[in-house]
Each structure stands twice: as structure tokens, then as C-alpha cells.
Amino acid sequence: xxxQPEREPxxxxxxxxxxxxxxxxxxxxxxATMMLGQAKSSPATANYLAYILSNGPILQGLSLxxxxxxxxxxxxxxxxxxxxxxxxxxxxxxxxxxxxSLALSALQDPSSQIRSFAGxxxxxxxxxxxxxxxxxxxxxxxxxxxxxxxSISPQTQEGAMSAMAKVCEDNKESLxxxxxxxxxxxxxxxxxxxxxxSPNPKVRAFALASINTFIPETSQSVLASLDAIMxxxxxxxxxxxDSVRRxxxxxxxxxxxxxPDKVKPHMGGLVDxxxxxxxxxxxxxxxxxxxxxxxxxxxxxxxxxxxxxxxxQIVPVLLESMVYDEEDILRFxxxxxxxxxxxxxxxxxxxxxxxxxPRLATNGxxxxxxxAEQSAISGNVVTGDNLSEGEIEESxxxxxxxxxxxxxxxxxxxxxxxxLASHFHGAVFAVTLPYLTANLRHQEWTNREAAVLAxxxxxxxxxxxxxxxxxxxxxxxxxxxxxxxxxxxLITCWALGRYSSWASHLQxxxxxxxxxxxxxxxxxNKMLDRNKRVQEAAASAFANLEEKATKGLTPYCGPIIRQFxxxxxxxxxxxxxxxxxxxxxxxxxxxxxxxxxxxxxxxMPAIIQRWSKVSDRSQEIFPxxxxxxxxxxxxGDAFAPFAIPVFxxxxxIIHQSLEEYVRSINNxxxxxxxxxFLVTSLDLLSAIIQALDNRxxxxxxxxxxxxFFDLLLFCMEDPSNDVRQSSYALLGDCAVxxxxxxxxxLPALLPVxxxxxxxxxxxxxxxxxxxxxxxxxxxxxxxxxxxxLAEMGPYVEQIYQRLLGIISNPEVPTSVNENAVIALxxxxxxxxxxxxxxxxxxxxxxxxxxxxxxxxxxxxxAFLGFNRTVERNPRAMEAYLLDYFKASAAFAHHTxxxxxxxxxxxxxxxxxxxxxxxxxxxxxxxxxxLPERDIERLRAKFSL
Numbered sequence: 001x002x003x004q005p006e007r008e009p010x011x012x013x014x015x016x017x018x019x020x021x022x023x024x025x026x027x028x029x030x031x032a033t034m035m036l037g038q039a040k041s042s043p044a045t046a047n048y049l050a051y052i053l054s055n056g057p058i059l060q061g062l063s064l065x066x067x068x069x070x071x072x073x074x075x076x077x078x079x080x081x082x083x084x085x086x087x088x089x090x091x092x093x094x095x096x097x098x099x100x101s102l103a104l105s106a107l108q109d110p111s112s113q114i115r116s117f118a119g120x121x122x123x124x125x126x127x128x129x130x131x132x133x134x135x136x137x138x139x140x141x142x143x144x145x146x147x148x149x150x151s152i153s154p155q156t157q158e159g160a161m162s163a164m165a166k167v168c169e170d171n172k173e174s175l176x177x178x179x180x181x182x183x184x185x186x187x188x189x190x191x192x193x194x195x196x197x198s199p200n201p202k203v204r205a206f207a208l209a210s211i212n213t214f215i216p217e218t219s220q221s222v223l224a225s226l227d228a229i230m231x232x233x234x235x236x237x238x239x240x241x242d243s244v245r246r247x248x249x250x251x252x253x254x255x256x257x258x259x260p261d262k263v264k265p266h267m268g269g270l271v272d273x274x275x276x277x278x279x280x281x282x283x284x285x286x287x288x289x290x291x292x293x294x295x296x297x298x299x300x301x302x303x304x305x306x307x308x309x310x311x312x313q314i315v316p317v318l319l320e321s322m323v324y325d326e327e328d329i330l331r332f333x334x335x336x337x338x339x340x341x342x343x344x345x346x347x348x349x350x351x352x353x354x355x356x357x358p359r360l361a362t363n364g365x366x367x368x369x370x371x372a373e374q375s376a377i378s379g380n381v382v383t384g385d386n387l388s389e390g391e392i393e394e395s396x397x398x399x400x401x402x403x404x405x406x407x408x409x410x411x412x413x414x415x416x417x418x419x420l421a422s423h424f425h426g427a428v429f430a431v432t433l434p435y436l437t438a439n440l441r442h443q444e445w446t447n448r449e450a451a452v453l454a455x456x457x458x459x460x461x462x463x464x465x466x467x468x469x470x471x472x473x474x475x476x477x478x479x480x481x482x483x484x485x486x487x488x489x490l491i492t493c494w495a496l497g498r499y500s501s502w503a504s505h506l507q508x509x510x511x512x513x514x515x516x517x518x519x520x521x522x523x524x525n526k527m528l529d530r531n532k533r534v535q536e537a538a539a540s541a542f543a544n545l546e547e548k549a550t551k552g553l554t555p556y557c558g559p560i561i562r563q564f565x566x567x568x569x570x571x572x573x574x575x576x577x578x579x580x581x582x583x584x585x586x587x588x589x590x591x592x593x594x595x596x597x598x599x600x601x602x603x604m605p606a607i608i609q610r611w612s613k614v615s616d617r618s619q620e621i622f623p624x625x626x627x628x629x630x631x632x633x634x635x636g637d638a639f640a641p642f643a644i645p646v647f648x649x650x651x652x653i654i655h656q657s658l659e660e661y662v663r664s665i666n667n668x669x670x671x672x673x674x675x676x677f678l679v680t681s682l683d684l685l686s687a688i689i690q691a692l693d694n695r696x697x698x699x700x701x702x703x704x705x706x707x708f709f710d711l712l713l714f715c716m717e718d719p720s721n722d723v724r725q726s727s728y729a730l731l732g733d734c735a736v737x738x739x740x741x742x743x744x745x746l747p748a749l750l751p752v753x754x755x756x757x758x759x760x761x762x763x764x765x766x767x768x769x770x771x772x773x774x775x776x777x778x779x780x781x782x783x784x785x786x787x788x789l790a791e792m793g794p795y796v797e798q799i800y801q802r803l804l805g806i807i808s809n810p811e812v813p814t815s816v817n818e819n820a821v822i823a824l825x826x827x828x829x830x831x832x833x834x835x836x837x838x839x840x841x842x843x844x845x846x847x848x849x850x851x852x853x854x855x856x857x858x859x860x861x862a863f864l865g866f867n868r869t870v871e872r873n874p875r876a877m878e879a880y881l882l883d884y885f886k887a888s889a890a891f892a893h894h895t896x897x898x899x900x901x902x903x904x905x906x907x908x909x910x911x912x913x914x915x916x917x918x919x920x921x922x923x924x925x926x927x928x929x930l931p932e933r934d935i936e937r938l939r940a941k942f943s944l
Contacts, residue, residue, distance in 0.1 A: 003098050005051050013039065013048050017075040018068060040083050046091065046099055049080035053118065054102040056109065070111055077117030081124045100125060100134065107144070107159030115155070119163030123170045131174050131184060138184065141167070142191045145203055154200050161195065161206035168210040176219045185214065185221040193225070193232055201241035208236065208247040215254040223259075230255075230262060237273060242283040249277060249289035256296045260303045267303075271310040275317050284325065284409055291321060291412040298419035311424060315431040318420075321413035322457075323450040324487070328410075332487050337530035343572045414457045421461025429462040440476065445485040452480065452488065456495035463502065470502060474515050478522045486531040493526055493534065497541030504549040520545060520556065524563050527582075532575060539567070539578040543585045550589040557590060561603050568606040573620065576610070580623040583607070584630035594634040604642060607631070611646075616653050617677075625650070625680035629687035637693050647688055647700045650681040654711050657681075661718075675720040682715060682726035686733045698738045709745040716752050721769035724756065725776050732780030739787040746788065750795050753777055753784075757802035759809060774806065775816050782823035786861060789830040796827060796834040803827075804838070807845045814849075821849045825862025828869040835865075836872035843870075844880045847887050855894045860905045863891065867908035874915060881916065882929055888913055889934035892941035906941070913942050 016039070019025070019032035039045045053076045056069055064072060080099070091099070103125070106118035126134060144152055144160035152160075168175065168188075176185045188210075195207040211229060214222045222229070233251050236244055252270060255263050263270065270293075277290035294314060297303045307314060324332070421428040432454055439451035455473070458466065466473070477499075480492040496519055503516040523545060526538035546553060553560065564586075567579050583603070587594055594600075607628070614620045628646060632639045660673040689697045701708045712734075715727040731749065734742045742749075755761070756777040762770040781799060785792050792799075806812050806820040824846065828835045846866060853859050870877055870884070877884055888909050917923050927935055927944065938944045 003047055003095070005048055009044075010048060010051070013045075014052060014064070014072055017052070017072045017079070018064070021071050021075050036079060040079075040086065043091070043095070046080060046083050046087075047095055049076045049083065050099040050102040050121075052076040053080060053114070053121070054106040054109075056111070056114070070113055073111075073114055074117055077114070077121055081117075081121050084121065084124045084128055096125075096129075100137075104140070107163055108153065108156045109159070110155060112155075112158070115159035116162055118159065119166045122163045123166040126167050126174075127170050131171065131177075132179065138164075138167070138188065142188075142195070145207070146191070146195050146198070154203075157198070157200055158202045158206070161203045161210075164192075165206045165210045165213070168213045172213055172217060176214070176217065176221060183221055185219060186224070189214070189221055189225045190228075193228055196232055196236060201239070201244060204236070204239065205241060205243035205247055208244060208251065212247060212250050212254060215251065215258055218258055226259060226262065242280070242286050245277060246283075246286045246289045249274065249286070249293060253289070253293045253296045256293070256300055256303060260300055263297075264303060264306055267306045268310070271307070271313055275313050278317050278321060278409075287321065288407075288409045288412055291318070291409055291416060294318065294416040295412060295419060298416055298423060304420075304423050307420065308424060308427070311420070311427055311431050315417065315420070315428060316435070318413040318417045319432065319435045319450070319454055321409050322417075322453050324410065324446050329446060332485075336486065338532050339528075339530045339535065339570065339572075341532075341572070343532075343574045410453075414453055417454065417457040418461065421458040423461070425461055426465035429458055429465040432458060432462075445483070445488050448480070448483070449485070449488045449491050452477065452491045452495050456491070456498045459495070459498035466499075467502065470499065471515070474499065474503070474519060478518055481522050481526055486529075486534050489526060489529060489531070489534045490537040493523055493537040493541040496523055497544035500541070500545035501548040504545065504552055516549075517556075520549075520553075521559075524560065527563060527567055527579075528570060532572065535567075535571065535575050536578055539575065539582050543578070543582050546582065546585040546589055551591075551593075553586065554590045554593040557586070557593060557596075557599055558602075560586060561599050565602055565606040568610055576620065577623050580627035584627040587627075587630040587634035591634050592636060594631070595636055595638045597638075600635065600638055603631075608642060616649070616656060619674075621653070622676050622680050625684045629680075629684045632684070632687040632691045636691050637696070639688065639691050640693070640696055643688050643692060643696070643700060647685065647704070650685050651704050651706070651708065651711065653677050653681045654715065655706055658711065658714050675718070675723050678715060678718065678720070678723045679726050682723070682730050686726070686730045689730070689733050689737050694737050698741050701734075701738055701741045709742065709749065713745075713748055713752060716749070716756070721766055721773050724773045725769070728753070728756070728773060728776035728780045732776065732783045735780060735783035735787055742784075743788070746784070750784070753781060754795065754798045754802055757781070757799070757806065759805055759812070771813050771816050775819050778803070778806070778816065778819035778823045782819070782826040782858065782861070785823065785827045785831070786829065792827065792831050793834060796831045799827060800824070800835060800838060800842075804842055807842065807849060817849045818853050821846050822853070822858050822862040825850070825865040826858070828865025829861060830865075832865060832868035832872050835869045836876075839869055839873045839876035840879075843877055844883065847880065847883045851887065851890070863887075864905045864908055867905070867912055870912050871908070871915070874912065874919065881920075881926075885913070885916075885927075885930055885938065886934055888942070889930070889937040892937045910942050913938070913944060917944060 016032040016035045019028040020036055022029055022032075053073050056073060084099075100122075103118050103121045106121075107115055109115050109118070122137070126137065131138075141160045141164045143149075145157050145164055147157055175188065176183055192207045192211050196204050196211075198204050198207065211222075215229075229251070233248050236248050239245055239248070252263065252274075274290045274293045278287045280286050280290075294307075297307060417428070417432075436451050436454060439447040440455075442448050442451070455466075455477070474496075477492055477496055481489055481496075483489050483492070500519065503512075503519045506512045506516055520542075523538050523542045527535055527542060529535050529538060564579065564583055567575075571579055594603075611624060611628075614624055632643075632646075654677075657673050657675075657677040660670075664670040664672045688700070692700070712727060712730060715723055716731065718724055718727070731742075731753070757774060759774075762774075781803075803820045803824045807817050807824070812820075824835075824842065843866075850859065850862060891905070891909060920926050927938070930938075
């Protein structure tokens, strides 16, 4: 006999499901959520949930309205899906069969919402039990969707195909596996192609969406059917259904990346097609999918040139699509002066610590090329029917998102124009110029705004073509900073930021006064606009200008700092984050120029006042600590008056975070604290220790409570790569600046450091971050070795074996190898006798890896240690003596006279080379094996 629910438990569960979704009574909602959580532990709960999902009419007997019934059944589906995810494999087979049958029956429900949720439950069952765990499912779904019997209702066909689409999306890897010589996908693809001919447009759309799931995977099953897929796409291209055409657009866009050779011969027709689809004003989603085709082709090096003949068609439709639509216009009508209004909690975005570049022994930090400007493209999934009254949209997190941040046609079109401009340059500007001429001074603000957006979008790619127009264009853009529409002022700030590089690099002083200074002043003034979004755009644009102008801003630090201070006094919480970025970017680029007492007296009280308002556990502490790190570095010892309370607070935050983490480990009910509290605090401690006079920094560390190095030891063992990366950077800074404080703790710290150097501890899923940690560990090891002198002796063998493992592994990144050989060489400065027996093992790798490294003090230390090691065991170099002589010649040619150790290193080369001259019987013939220029350098520098 089939399982049947008991009425009272059913009634209670229905009540909890209803209350859990209610926003009217928070107490009832919390209690219902708790009871549902407890109910999951009961084996029968999944049966009850499946029963509620599939039996809508029965729920009306429990005094539920039709809209409440849909909400309760939807809630049941969500809970059922989560329950299956947690406990699915533990269900007895009869219960599992019962749930499967009810989920399948729910695909016939009149409500599209319930059919959609039933498909999600079915997909979760497949994910949990595998494809072979429910072998009847795929044939049954295909039969229902394809109306094999001729009597399947349209709703059931839609429900079955919707479920099939979810199963394909969630199980694409499993469907392409080989099961006893057969891949399910090789059978599914032809069936899906057949279903794309269904008379039901929603079924056609779901079938094509299912095929699209597999195209990016470059599956052999898909590639084998590619000609049939292409033929079907051309057949469906003019389908009456917008949903079908959306998926046609997505198919071609995916094929651009997978098989551009299949797309290229049809480019002329595709351009006509996608231009037409993008001009579909009735369906903005279809227009967006069409616009993404240009973006994808523009980023494909093989296909992009084929768009050249069609720029006259493509660029105008992109420009048209950059104008705000009516919905946005209505939304912006209330966007006026709001600078005095407090931010809502939902206005504040989550904050995270910035990922730091690893330390390099060559110059202390890895070099960067700056932050790339990127656009994240998020696709849309076909959702089927429009929702009826009372239905809720299925979502992973229940959030609706911020419309300002959402990817849309306007943003996609601007990004595509940017990409095309970067490839075709002046040709794109030639098509764009008539549009700019007609719209920049347009009476409608939407047209003016779109024209300014276009100017900014082509800035990077068309700079050469735009430059002759900038003397007229920039003053006009500056006038738009006073446009009555906040949105126009906002986009103008952004566009000016895009041209700040041109203005910053003007050489003529009169041109700088005409263009650069007004641009700087205009953006700076807009940082105190009466609209908060304009403030944010201006601050972002000014940070961009700071990046481009760098030290050129030094003469203007006074007015810039004064404006920043006014912003500190007026900004609400959200814009404070970008203000921190402005301050730290200025500090980064003007550096010590910020250390004038007048500037310090102006800036620091404003920062410290804000510092005192932000709590230790606020997310605002992350950008604030990062900002202070840059300020401390710029001010140097002038930061001393502020260092004591800042240092003490960082210690407190680290201590609190470590204690909270330990409590969360011991109590699963507690949330783990964000690691960013540790990372940003450790980085600020590093900055302070580097900035201050060594004596003052030592006093801060010595008086720290809890003890500084006890906390650092815990951080060096933290499971987070980011925390350990910052910890080893701090350890190295301590070795450089306050070694006397560090030295007593080395017996506890060095074993942890040595363990970090072991490549076996790297996890496959985060090797890139893991190597950044090892990078800093190598660097700190070298700094400690230079200060600990011969006392490193007891640790040399362990350190050597770890460093040898790094430089012998071909998968280790170049920067890590370079840091490792420099640490190894520096270890030999005072412990060469311990390394000498191993010279034959590492000598050749040392010379190969260190060759390209920049000539710095650290490199000189490394060669000094290597040479001392060679001096103790010269015969170990016999197999690669020529490499050693080449390295000696390179040192003679490149070494800078300002290096402190230049003399010692040169003497160590001299002793070894003269020694080898006496050891090699036929020295002159040996020397002649070297390139002539190397021989000349050796004779000139070392008198050989």
C-alpha cells in the first residue's frame, strides 16, 4: 500500500511552510524556520513535502487561498530539494520511488511555478543518485516533452522539457560520461534537436536552451552533431517566439568561442540578423542576447577582423542601445539631491581586503600592471511561463539585485563598443563621430548622457583619433559637470576619468593649465556634488586620474587634501569606501611629498576622527586599514604621532579575530569570522614597522599586549592563504627593521616557516594563492638568514631541502623560484660550510634561475653566499663551470656601483675565478669557449 500522510502532522507542516515565507510576523517566521529545520531529521518529512508539492487541491481543504497554496507548495519544493541534497542517499527505496513519482506528477500541474519547482526537485534527485540511479527518467521526460503519444497536454510538455533543461544544466558532466560504451548525451542531442520542432514555442525554447548547456563544454557528442545544430539554428532564426530567438542568439554566441571557423563563413548574414534582433524594442532580453554576440566576437582574435566591413551597421545599433530606456528614466526622475540622506543598509556593499602581490627578493614586491577594467557578463536562463498571481520566482538567494549593478543592454553595448574600438581604432570613431555631433548637445538628457557614454567607451581604443578633438571636447565635458541631470553629471565624471591620461601627460605648461588643471578641479569639485551617486563617480574618476598623473599631482596636494577632508566631513557610509581609495592612491603615487607638516595636520585629524567612529567588527575597517597602510608608508617616520593607538588597535583586532576563530572551531553553531580582519591588520602593522624609525617600531612591538610575535605565530599557521601571505610579509619586514625584537622568538617561528616551504602542503584547489604564500616565506627566510648569521646553522639542512624541492619542481612559478634561489644564496653568506656539500645538487639550477633576476642588493647577497659556497667546494662546479664564468661576466657588466655589497661580491668572484685559473690545466682554451664579449668583461674586471 502506498504511503499516506497523517492529517495532523500534515496540517502542522503546512502551517510552518506558510509562516516561514511570511514577512508579517517575524517571531512566527523564526519559529517556523526552526521547526522546519528540526523536521528534516525525520525520515518521513521528505514524503510529506513531496505530497504537499504535488497535491494542490487537497491544500484548499486546509483553509488556504489559491495564492497561499502556491506559496506553501513552492516552499515545500525548496525544502524538499534541500532535504534531498542533505539526506538523499539515506532514503529507503520505497520512499525514494514515492518522491520521484510525485515530482513527476507535479510536472503536469496547471501552475508554471509548481512545474518549475518540480523540475528542480527532479534534477536534485539525479544529482544525488546519479544518472544510472534513475534510468527511466530521461526517456520519460523526452517522451513527455516530445508528445510521443500525441495526447500529452501542452502544460505537461512544457513541464517535462523545463525539467529536462534543469537536469542537463545540473548534470552536464555526468551526461557526457561513458556508461558501458555509450554516452547519454550522444542520444539526448538528436532527441533535443527533434523537440526543437515542437509546435509549442516554450518547449522549443527549453529544448534549444538544453542544447546550449553543452556547447561550451566542447563535448564530442555536440561536435559530432554540430552541422545538424547549425542547420537547426538557421531554421529557428526567424521563429515567432522571442524566447526561441533568444536561445538562437546564445547558441551562435557560444559557437564563437567553440568553433569560430563554423561562424565565420556566415558573418555577413549573422550581422544582419543580430542587428535586427538587437533593435527589438519589445524584448530587452532578446536585444541583450544579440548585443552579447558583438562583445564575444570582438574578444575573439580570429573572428574580430571579420566584423570590419560591417562596422557601419554594428556601431550605430550599439550607440542606439546605449540610451536609457523608459523604465530607467522613470527611476531616475527621483534621483535628485540626496547627499544629506543616510544610506540604507542595502546600499552598503560587502567589503573585502585587497589581495596583495607577493614579496619579491628583487625589489620587495611583485610588479603589477595596474587593475584591468573588466565587465562581468552574466547570462539569463530561460524561465518559462510568466508567473501567475501568487507565484514566486525561484532564486538561489531570494535577492532581487540592484538594478544599477545589473548587466543590461546599455552596459553590454558600451562594453562591445569599447572592445571594437580597441581593435578597429579610428574606423570605429569615424562611425561614432556623426552620432556624437548630433547628440552631445541634444535637448533630451538621455541623448546627451548616451553620447558622453560613447565618448568614454572609445577612449582607450580610439585615443589617437579622438585626440585632435579633445581641446574642444574636454571643455564641453567640463561644462556638463553642471548639467541639471545627476545622471549626466555622473557619466561625465566617468568619461573625464577615461581621458585623464591624455590630460596628465600634456607637456606644455599652458596646455596643462587649460586642460589638466580644470579637469582635475572639475572632478574634485564633483566629489561634493549634492547627489551621492555623482559623488561616487567623481571619486572613482579622481582615483583614476591619480593613477595616471602619479607624481604630477605633487604640486596640487594642498587643495586635493583639503577637498578630501571636506568629503570626510560630508560623506555617508557607502561613499566613504571610495574616498579611502582616493586617499591611498594619492599616498601611493606622491609618496613622501605627503609628509609635509601642513598636509599631515590637515589630513590626519579627519582620518583619525573617522577611525574613532568605525567599530572593530565593521566591514568599513577593511578599506580604512588599507588606506592607513598607504598613508603610513608615504609619511614614513612622520606617522609616529599616530602609530601607538593604531598599532595597538591592530593588535586588538588580530587577537579578537583569533579568539573568535577558535570559538567557532569548538562550536559549529558560531559563524567563522572574516579573515579580512586579520589580513588588513597584518598589512597595516607591516606598513608601520617599515615606516617608523627602527627604535620606535621596536618599542611598539616590545610593549604589545598580547605579545606581538605570539600572535604572528598563530597567523603564520592560519588555514587561510591570504592570512599566511600577509603574515610572512610581516615576518620579513620584522627581520629587516626590528631584528633584535624578532630574534628571541626565532626558535618558535622558524620551524613553522620551514614547514610552509614544503610544496607537499599545497592544495590543488588553491595553488596560485599557495605559491604567493611560499613566495613571501622564501623572501622572509632570506631576510632572516642575513641577520641571524651563523646561528642559522641548526636550521640550514631543513631549509635547504625545502628550497631544493622548490627550485627542482618545473611547475613552480618563476617568481617563487627566483625568491627561493635568492634565499638559498643568502643562506650561504654565513652558512656556506653547511651548503657546500650540496653544491653539486643545486649549483646549476641556481645559475639558471638567478640569471634574469634584476641586479639588486638581494641578488648581490645571493651571489656572495653562492660564491662563498663555491669557494668551499670548487670541484662540485666542474660540470657547469662555463655557466659560472658566464654569470661572473654578467655580474661584471651589470652590477650597479651603488650596491652596498658590490665590493664584497666582486672580491668573492675574483677569488673563485683566480682559483679556477689555477685548477684548470688548459685555462686559455677553456676561456675561449665563452662568447668574446664575456671574455673581455672577465679580463677587464677580474684581470684573467
